[in-house]
Amino acid sequence: MRRRIIMSMLAGVTLMASTLxxxxxxxxxxxxxxxxxxxxxxxxxxxxxxPVTEPAGTSCEVTVAEARFRDFTPYKGTYAPPxxxxxxxxxxxxRLDGKVAGRQYDRLGYLHIGGVEVFRTxxxxxxxxxxxxxxxxxxxxxxxxxxxxxxxxMLIGNVVDDTYTGIIDVKVTLTFYPAxxxxxxxxxxxxxxxxxxxxxxxxxxxxxxxxxxxxxxxTGSGGGCEEYWYLTVPDAAPYSCKASDGPYREVQIEVDGKxxxxxxxxPTVWTGGWSNPFLWYVIPGPRAFDIxxxxxxxxxxxxxxxxxxxxRIDVSVVGVPEGQTGWSTPxxxxxxxxxxxxxxxxxxxxxxxxxxxxxxxxxxGAEHRLDTDAGxxxxxxxxxxxxxxxxxxxxxxxxxxxxxxxxxxxxxxxxLKGTWTDDERVTVDGRGPALTTRTDRTYTMDGTTTLGxxxxxxxxxxxxxxxxxxxxxxxxxxxxxxxDDTYTGDATYTANVPRDQRHAVATTxxxxxxxxxGGCYDRRIATVQGTLTADSTLPRPAASLSRCPAVPSATxxx
Numbered sequence: 001m002r003r004r005i006i007m008s009m010l011a012g013v014t015l016m017a018s019t020l021x022x023x024x025x026x027x028x029x030x031x032x033x034x035x036x037x038x039x040x041x042x043x044x045x046x047x048x049x050x051p052v053t054e055p056a057g058t059s060c061e062v063t064v065a066e067a068r069f070r071d072f073t074p075y076k077g078t079y080a081p082p083x084x085x086x087x088x089x090x091x092x093x094x095r096l097d098g099k100v101a102g103r104q105y106d107r108l109g110y111l112h113i114g115g116v117e118v119f120r121t122x123x124x125x126x127x128x129x130x131x132x133x134x135x136x137x138x139x140x141x142x143x144x145x146x147x148x149x150x151x152x153x154m155l156i157g158n159v160v161d162d163t164y165t166g167i168i169d170v171k172v173t174l175t176f177y178p179a180x181x182x183x184x185x186x187x188x189x190x191x192x193x194x195x196x197x198x199x200x201x202x203x204x205x206x207x208x209x210x211x212x213x214x215x216x217x218x219t220g221s222g223g224g225c226e227e228y229w230y231l232t233v234p235d236a237a238p239y240s241c242k243a244s245d246g247p248y249r250e251v252q253i254e255v256d257g258k259x260x261x262x263x264x265x266x267p268t269v270w271t272g273g274w275s276n277p278f279l280w281y282v283i284p285g286p287r288a289f290d291i292x293x294x295x296x297x298x299x300x301x302x303x304x305x306x307x308x309x310x311x312r313i314d315v316s317v318v319g320v321p322e323g324q325t326g327w328s329t330p331x332x333x334x335x336x337x338x339x340x341x342x343x344x345x346x347x348x349x350x351x352x353x354x355x356x357x358x359x360x361x362x363x364x365g366a367e368h369r370l371d372t373d374a375g376x377x378x379x380x381x382x383x384x385x386x387x388x389x390x391x392x393x394x395x396x397x398x399x400x401x402x403x404x405x406x407x408x409x410x411x412x413x414x415x416l417k418g419t420w421t422d423d424e425r426v427t428v429d430g431r432g433p434a435l436t437t438r439t440d441r442t443y444t445m446d447g448t449t450t451l452g453x454x455x456x457x458x459x460x461x462x463x464x465x466x467x468x469x470x471x472x473x474x475x476x477x478x479x480x481x482x483x484d485d486t487y488t489g490d491a492t493y494t495a496n497v498p499r500d501q502r503h504a505v506a507t508t509x510x511x512x513x514x515x516x517x518g519g520c521y522d523r524r525i526a527t528v529q530g531t532l533t534a535d536s537t538l539p540r541p542a543a544s545l546s547r548c549p550a551v552p553s554a555t556x557x558x
Contacts, residue, residue, distance in 0.1 A: 042530025101130030104166025109156030202310035226326025246360030261296030300382030303346025340387030391430035433474025481516030
């Protein structure tokens with residue numbers, strides 16, 4: 001099926017929910033009657049996420065990469081800024097169009113422009129007849145990188161042989177929407193002045209930096225046990241994937257050896273995950289095609305970083321066994337500069353790192369059980385003396401993970417119910433009333449795989465990506481948003497037989513809800529045996545918020 005379905009992912013939870021304003025429904029295909037079981041073709045991949053909104057008026061498109069990936073040779077090319085759209089843009093949209101046919105695993109890929117990682121993705125698994133898919137991403141935050149000519153490197157590592165025949169064919173473009181008098185160029189709060197990368201693990205910031213944010217595209221992948229880190233167990237427990245400290249993972253960033261930020265990695269399930277590709281042929285799990293970076297507000301360290309010298313930046317993943325590979329953690333650093341100053345001074349005034357709590361208790365039996373309860377908290381505060389006065393930034397972040405993992409000998413039954421929370425409060429004081437942004441993130445996974453009579457393998461799984469965000473100024477709420485992206489699937493097939501003898505059946509669905517100050521969006525899609533059976537969308541602008549359906553806190557904590 002060659003229907004072109006745009007799959008767009010929000011770059012993050014946007015407090016103003018500006019992506020909703022003026023957004024029409026995402027392209028929807030016509031539901032059809034499903035077959036009794038999977039055949040050699042199914043619907044092209046799609047998600048329920050809203051499309052990236054596109055400003056009206058002139059735009060310029062630049063092709064960044066065109067490649068056919070059959071091995072681990074990266075595509076290398078060059079990028080030149082667009083002509084006719086100036087060098088200040090209200091929005092920049094990246095689009096990947098891909099196609100693949102035959103047989104192939106899911107593959108992980110990245111795109112670097114000028115050394116900056118602007119996009120990380122994974123691929124769907126194809127039907128024998130072939131599939132096409134598209135992904136869109138708002139990449140306006142990288143505008144500084146796009147203003148000059150740059151080297152381009154892209155790789156979707158792949159293996160093509162007599163068995164795995166799928167060559168991954170992709171094209172990536174950037175579309176630029178120039179700033180106009182009625183819509184100023186994006187900058188200040190949302191778009192940084194500079195986008196930096198590390199050089200030999202060090203960072204040198206402009207001396208007038210007044211806000212610094214690091215982003216890390218952290219992914220556990222590569223085919224080993226860290227691809228399924230949430231299922232690992234301590235060494236003493238009888239299970240195929242081991243980690244001495246159990247499944248708790250935390251992505252940490254250090255500045256000159258001092259802990260500067262903590263974050264929970266998202267438990268991404270790739271399109272071959274949970275031993276059952278039929279779950280993901282049409283609807284991928286949340287974030288699988290547009291991998292979001294974890295972000296750290298390093299502004300409390302700006303006074304230290306602004307001395308004109310290189311500073312050591314280290315990223316590590318807590319819980320990974322020593323010597324174990326499988327995690328990728330590329331770093332970008334976004335910097336906002338004080339135009340009225342050549343050197344912004346400051347200092348770190350508070351640093352409180354709590355003890356990392358991590359307990360994984362194994363209970364043996366006919367059904368083994370591992371109970372995990374872990375968490376960590378970090379608070380840092382610092383000030384900068386800017387041309388508009390002293391500004392103090394305090395970042396308080398707390399992680400927690402609880403999970404129950406159950407399995408039988410031989411792992412013919414394997415089940416996990418897990419919850420990860422990542423709560424962050426950033427307070428900026430010194431430019432008028434104090435501005436506080438609180439974001440409470442919750443990720444959930446609840447699944448069971450069983451291998452039964454006749455080698456029938458069944459997986460029932462639900463995934464959740466939820467976040468509540470609230471902005472207050474002087475104690476008064478000025479913006480808010482609630483995201484709830486929920487996937488559910490139930491798929492069964494005969495294992496250990498050729499593809500045409502699997503007799504596979506599956507029902508899958510996704511509901512994506514984003515409500516907030518800028519409006520509301522609600523779309524649900526569903527499939528049976530790879531056929532789209534439901535597609536409904538409810539977009540409404542901010543003026544219609546009173547008519548939005550009542551929505552509870554997405555995380556249960558807001």
